[in-house]
Amino acid sequence: MKIIRSKDDLRTLRRSWIFKGERVAVVPTMGALHAGHLSLVEEAKKHADRVIVTIFVNPKQFNNPEDLDKYPRTEEDDAEKLAPYGIDALYVPTPDQIYPDGFATNVRVSGLTEDLEGAHRPGHFDGVATVVSKLFLQSRADVACFGQKDYQQMLLVRRLSEDLDIETEVIGCPTVREEDGLAMSSRNVRLTKEERAVAPVLKAEMDRAAEAIRRGAEPRVVLDSAKAQIERAGYDAVEYLELRDAETLKPVKDLSRPARLLAAAMLGDVRLIDNIAV
Numbered sequence: 001m002k003i004i005r006s007k008d009d010l011r012t013l014r015r016s017w018i019f020k021g022e023r024v025a026v027v028p029t030m031g032a033l034h035a036g037h038l039s040l041v042e043e044a045k046k047h048a049d050r051v052i053v054t055i056f057v058n059p060k061q062f063n064n065p066e067d068l069d070k071y072p073r074t075e076e077d078d079a080e081k082l083a084p085y086g087i088d089a090l091y092v093p094t095p096d097q098i099y100p101d102g103f104a105t106n107v108r109v110s111g112l113t114e115d116l117e118g119a120h121r122p123g124h125f126d127g128v129a130t131v132v133s134k135l136f137l138q139s140r141a142d143v144a145c146f147g148q149k150d151y152q153q154m155l156l157v158r159r160l161s162e163d164l165d166i167e168t169e170v171i172g173c174p175t176v177r178e179e180d181g182l183a184m185s186s187r188n189v190r191l192t193k194e195e196r197a198v199a200p201v202l203k204a205e206m207d208r209a210a211e212a213i214r215r216g217a218e219p220r221v222v223l224d225s226a227k228a229q230i231e232r233a234g235y236d237a238v239e240y241l242e243l244r245d246a247e248t249l250k251p252v253k254d255l256s257r258p259a260r261l262l263a264a265a266m267l268g269d270v271r272l273i274d275n276i277a278v
Helices: 007-019 035-047 065-070 075-085 124-139 148-163 186-190 193-198 201-214 219-233
Strands: 002-004 024-029 050-055 089-091 143-147 169-173 237-245 259-267 270-277
Touching: 002 007, 007 089, 007 124, 024 035, 024 124, 035 050, 035 075, 035 143, 035 169, 050 075, 050 124, 075 089, 089 124, 124 148, 143 148, 148 169, 148 259, 148 270, 186 270, 201 219, 201 237, 201 259, 201 270, 219 237
Parallel strands: 002 089, 024 050, 024 143, 050 089, 143 169
Antiparallel strands: 237 259, 259 270
């Protein structure tokens, strides 16, 4: 596994693979890797001859500076976790390789980004779209793997790639969960013991709500009840719990089309998100 820190070195390596006719996959991450990230690596290996994992804590997608400061930087541990997977390159660009002096371009994807996470984290998705555009163009990957835990982000990246004619196919991979149902996230390590015991309630209530909606219950009534249950269990606030179209993320009132239940909630000072198919 080569550790690469400059875009020029990455491109040189990529050109050698192109010359051999090899397919390349990229797995963009911000580090602090867990089993969810590693499942993306496993999926990437199914679709390509070569795999690049990127680690870059992107300041443009943090609307809260404290969140950026708290985000764990664990490059050495991450490299150890990746070693058994036989990836070809770990790309850890220095900030100037992504945002050089004078950088003045911002990428925005309209339609999918104004609501849900976009409403609660202003500017977040512009930061995601901008850095992903850079990583796709620097790696020139044939495929990229993104986790469905960040479902809205996955749809955004897919739309970005299609709209800008970037020849990188975006593959959505299932959410990886702890045994009690909690979606794996780098933020989970910040939960106290007491908060960690409460955390699985979010997924449990989402499952109950989804089943009730499938049986024909009125979605708004079901979701209001689920919010109350989540907060009663110990969550500080449910920011949203919404039934949306699985492709457009527009609000829906029935299941005439594939739908997704998406949620975000605060537990202590940790913000947890999740989503499930309905």
